[in-house]
Amino acid sequence: MSLRPMIVVMIVMAGAGQADPLPSWNDTDAKARITEFVARVTDVDGDSYVSPAERIAVFDNDGTLWVEQPVYTQLLFAVNRVAELAREDPSILTSDALKAAAAGDIKGVFAQGRDGLFEVISASHSGISVDEFTEVVQGWMQTARHPDTGRAFDDMTYQPMLELLRYLRDEGFTTYIVSGGSIHFMRAFADAAYNIPPQQVIGTILNSSYQVIDGDPVVMKDPGLFFNDDKEGKPIAIDTRIGRRPIFAAGNSDGDFQMLEWTTAGEGARFGMIVHHTDAEREYAYDRDSSIGGLERGLDEAGDRGWLLVDMAEDWKTIWSSGE
Amino acid sequence: MSLRPMIVVMIVMAGAGQADPLPSWNDTDAKARITEFVARVTDVDGDSYVSPAERIAVFDNDGTLWVEQPVYTQLLFAVNRVAELAREDPSILTSDALKAAAAGDIKGVFAQGRDGLFEVISASHSGISVDEFTEVVQGWMQTARHPDTGRAFDDMTYQPMLELLRYLRDEGFTTYIVSGGSIHFMRAFADAAYNIPPQQVIGTILNSSYQVIDGDPVVMKDPGLFFNDDKEGKPIAIDTRIGRRPIFAAGNSDGDFQMLEWTTAGEGARFGMIVHHTDAEREYAYDRDSSIGGLERGLDEAGDRGWLLVDMAEDWKTIWSSGE
Numbered sequence: 001m002s003l004r005p006m007i008v009v010m011i012v013m014a015g016a017g018q019a020d021p022l023p024s025w026n027d028t029d030a031k032a033r034i035t036e037f038v039a040r041v042t043d044v045d046g047d048s049y050v051s052p053a054e055r056i057a058v059f060d061n062d063g064t065l066w067v068e069q070p071v072y073t074q075l076l077f078a079v080n081r082v083a084e085l086a087r088e089d090p091s092i093l094t095s096d097a098l099k100a101a102a103a104g105d106i107k108g109v110f111a112q113g114r115d116g117l118f119e120v121i122s123a124s125h126s127g128i129s130v131d132e133f134t135e136v137v138q139g140w141m142q143t144a145r146h147p148d149t150g151r152a153f154d155d156m157t158y159q160p161m162l163e164l165l166r167y168l169r170d171e172g173f174t175t176y177i178v179s180g181g182s183i184h185f186m187r188a189f190a191d192a193a194y195n196i197p198p199q200q201v202i203g204t205i206l207n208s209s210y211q212v213i214d215g216d217p218v219v220m221k222d223p224g225l226f227f228n229d230d231k232e233g234k235p236i237a238i239d240t241r242i243g244r245r246p247i248f249a250a251g252n253s254d255g256d257f258q259m260l261e262w263t264t265a266g267e268g269a270r271f272g273m274i275v276h277h278t279d280a281e282r283e284y285a286y287d288r289d290s291s292i293g294g295l296e297r298g299l300d301e302a303g304d305r306g307w308l309l310v311d312m313a314e315d316w317k318t319i320w321s322s323g324e
Numbered sequence: 325m326s327l328r329p330m331i332v333v334m335i336v337m338a339g340a341g342q343a344d345p346l347p348s349w350n351d352t353d354a355k356a357r358i359t360e361f362v363a364r365v366t367d368v369d370g371d372s373y374v375s376p377a378e379r380i381a382v383f384d385n386d387g388t389l390w391v392e393q394p395v396y397t398q399l400l401f402a403v404n405r406v407a408e409l410a411r412e413d414p415s416i417l418t419s420d421a422l423k424a425a426a427a428g429d430i431k432g433v434f435a436q437g438r439d440g441l442f443e444v445i446s447a448s449h450s451g452i453s454v455d456e457f458t459e460v461v462q463g464w465m466q467t468a469r470h471p472d473t474g475r476a477f478d479d480m481t482y483q484p485m486l487e488l489l490r491y492l493r494d495e496g497f498t499t500y501i502v503s504g505g506s507i508h509f510m511r512a513f514a515d516a517a518y519n520i521p522p523q524q525v526i527g528t529i530l531n532s533s534y535q536v537i538d539g540d541p542v543v544m545k546d547p548g549l550f551f552n553d554d555k556e557g558k559p560i561a562i563d564t565r566i567g568r569r570p571i572f573a574a575g576n577s578d579g580d581f582q583m584l585e586w587t588t589a590g591e592g593a594r595f596g597m598i599v600h601h602t603d604a605e606r607e608y609a610y611d612r613d614s615s616i617g618g619l620e621r622g623l624d625e626a627g628d629r630g631w632l633l634v635d636m637a638e639d640w641k642t643i644w645s646s647g648e
Contacts, residue, residue: 130563208563210556210559210586217582219560233534242523258541
């Protein structure tokens with residue numbers, strides 16, 4: 001850069017406070033608490049001001065940014081992929097869990113317990129380069145349909161959460177996904193669906209290796225789990241990856257408890273938020289007894305800890321990004 | 325944001341090409357190759373244009389951004405820390421490697437082999453929260469001195485590389501450290517020394533755990549190695565952390581070979597660079613036979629692979645950021 005000053009004229013849109021940044025949120029306490037928090041931490045003259053570099057916001061994905069019922073989207077992908085691989089080579093079906101997966105029998109997969117479940121994930125997420133895997137997931141997302149609604153999965157992201165992500169970014173936050181979903185699976189759609197680039201996607205890490213195949217270096221996806229980004233794993237992953245304690249965390253299940261606990265225990269203004277699935281008509285209603293997205297401790301302690309419990313039925317005007 | 329347009333006037337410095345962005349580089353071929361590459365990938369109308377989001381540049385740390393001879397700085401820290409911990413509690417010296425460390429006998433530590441070395445790293449980097457550890461490293465950096473020059477370590481970063489980092493950032497690149505050094509150690513100084521924030525520091529990961537101590541949640545540093553960010557580990561870490569293949573990679577030893585190989589094998593314009601330590605007068609001269617920063621394959625293959633071999637003695641006008 002030279003030292004010669006130059007005048008640059010830019011046309012930008014006027015700042016916040018003009019229009020409603022969260023139009024799909026009803027005018028309830030939830031929305032007011034969010035906008036008040038953002039106003040506090042961005043007020044340069046206030047006691048709670050946080051510099052943009054420290055405005056880290058972390059979001060769980062399944063059940064927080066998009067639908068997770070009746071079964072995690074990534075598991076549906078895994079089951080479909082095992083069936084596809086088995087059509088090419090039936091000899092891969094070496095266990096009851098894999099056979100159930102190939103038959104599209106998700107209950108049968110669950111019947112084989114945690115090991116069976118992981119066998120299906122492992123078989124469907126390995127033996128392929130990261131670049132090829134990304135294409136496979138993106139192709140699947142174009143044709144796969146939700147078992148209850150028949151809609152595409154990227155139509156089943158939550159519109160109020162998309163608005164919240166955008167609002168926080170407009171206010172100088174950096175938004176991260178911190179999810180139990182696996183990194184390569186989520187990256188295949190996170191940029192398009194949420195405007196979250198790959199370096200801001202934190203998740204479960206499956207094994208990989210560096211290989212030079214016919215002179216062409218690639219990162220290959222291998223069987224096995226390297227890091228489970230759930231519960232205590234979430235603060236550890238955030239520390240390892242971001243290196244700063246977030247000031248805003250949103251989740252929906254007890255798998256997010258430690259992430260919210262660590263976030264909100266920091267000094268200064270902090271925000272913890274739980275999306276409570278209360279809307280059986282427009283989405284699903286579940287919490288304590290659900291095997292997917294179970295929420296018990298978070299529900300019991302949210303009040304005392306000052307975490308916002310978002311009531312989907314009451315607080316959200318619209319649920320789906322597709323508008324339906 | 326509202327839709328009301330607003331005029332904003334900003335005063336900025338005029339763009340590139342006015343002043344020399346790399347004043348500490350001599351006017352040799354090395355400098356010309358770097359600036360030509362940057363001009364190519366930032367030329368919107370050219371065939372080699374790369375969007376800012378894809379302008380990922382990765383840098384090894386030890387021997388690439390700062391001194392690594394006669395021994396890695398982090399190992400000096402580890403030895404000092406073991407001595408300090410042993411003054412409080414001599415019973416921690418349970419092995420010959422730890423005893424050698426406490427006596428400041430680095431050769432004695434090396435004599436215990438890789439396991440002994442790791443024992444010293446592990447003991448000196450655990451049993452403490454991440455926040456406390458950061459303070460310990462920062463305190464050590466203020467008083468520790470290089471064994472040959474007597475200078476502070478942050479005065480022994482390479483001025484030409486600081487200029488290169490800044491130049492790339494000014495041209496829209498995002499700069500990352502990808503080093504065998506451990507993440508928490510490097511983060512303690514990377515922002516101040518290199519203007520590289522914590523989320524852009526990738527390195528070896530030592531174990532950690534999430535604990536709630538007297539109601540206060542912390543990330544604790546534990547004994548043991550979780551991920552070794554060296555050789556094949558570097559492309560894997562870049563894929564896991566950044567999720568994009570870099571277009572620019574700089575290293576100095578064969579531990580960086582795979583990172584440069586993977587980076588430069590991508591499509592489009594790519595840049596691989598090896599800092600070759602050729603300056604025994606101003607710094608150190610070492611390559612093939614060095615136990616620290618050994619460079620053999622990189623030296624043999626750099627020419628055929630089109631990687632720039634930077635000759636420190638010939639290509640760098642100044643070595644140290646301290647100006648000396």
